[in-house]
């Protein structure tokens with residue numbers, strides 16, 4: 001697939017995600033090892049050893065990009081970025097000359113992400129998802145579950161980091177149970193809720209998931225009317241995990257996934273203020289590539305948008321000045 005050509009508008013096998021009952025069910029990630037501080041661990045923290053594969057479009061991968069950036073890991077963990085289009089063979093690499101923002105796979109020399117999975121496990125038979133964390137030394141995948149990758153990035157590499165990054169944590173001890181609790185319902189009804197609405201192929205499945213999504217958005221709006229961030233003055237993992245979904249809400253999920261009871265820009269002033277605040281923190285803006293985001297969804301999911309026409313709006317202007325936190329909020 002060249003950068004300019006569009007995939008066929010016929011629904012390819014790769015985007016047939018729904019179950020027989022019309023519900024979308026996300027598969028459980030397969031590679032679940034952890035990078036650890038202990039030098040004798042199976043995957044010990046080392047500078048230059050691990051490599052992160054992402055898509056700028058993907059909200060799960062976006063979490064890992066953000067934590068990599070805010071923790072100052074970009075100098076010790078390499079990065080490859082796939083083409084925004086997910087074609088019949090799944091995620092593909094592209095030269096930045098052809099697709100600005102994308103990269104080739106300089107670590108494994110593969111054309112598609114699936115080749116990286118097969119290199120790690122020749123019998124692999126599940127989905128070829130991003131993000132994934134690759135170990136250059138053992139030549140295998142450490143982990144392909146974003147929630148675990150961000151936990152590793154949060155603390156496992158600390159001894160290798162400059163002092164100003166070492167103390168940063170998005171999962172502080174005293175807030176862990178509250179973060180876990182928020183993550184649970186926000187994952188189910190919001191992060192995954194937009195997908196369950198958008199990929200539903202039965203009216204009932206769509207309505208059930210869309211209503212649950214908006215109930216949660218109301219709940220979040222109420223929390224953010226009292227708090228600067230979800231848990232008060234501190235920016236935590238719960239905010240970062242939610243941010244990547246809310247950022248995509250108006251430009252993509254509202255139209256493409258039919259999550260259209262309200263928009264963030266006009267219906268949720270506190271969530272809009274919170275989104276701007278996070279977007280304007282140093283380092284975040286450069287993890288956001290709205291061109292990849294919009295083109296990925298509207299052009300790859302031909303089962304939903306067979307014309308592959310991409311809408312113009314990028315959602316609310318996130319550069320609009322907002323109340324700045326007094327000091328770094330994490």
Ligand SMILES: N[C@@H](CCC(=O)N[C@@H](CS)C(=O)NCC(=O)O)C(=O)O
Nearest residue numbers: 058060127128129130131144145146
């Ligand atoms: N549980 C995974 C989900 C990752 C995921 O579903 N990524 C999507 C992109 S947004 C993907 O790569 N899908 C490709 C496919 O399912 O074929 C995580 O959070 O890391």
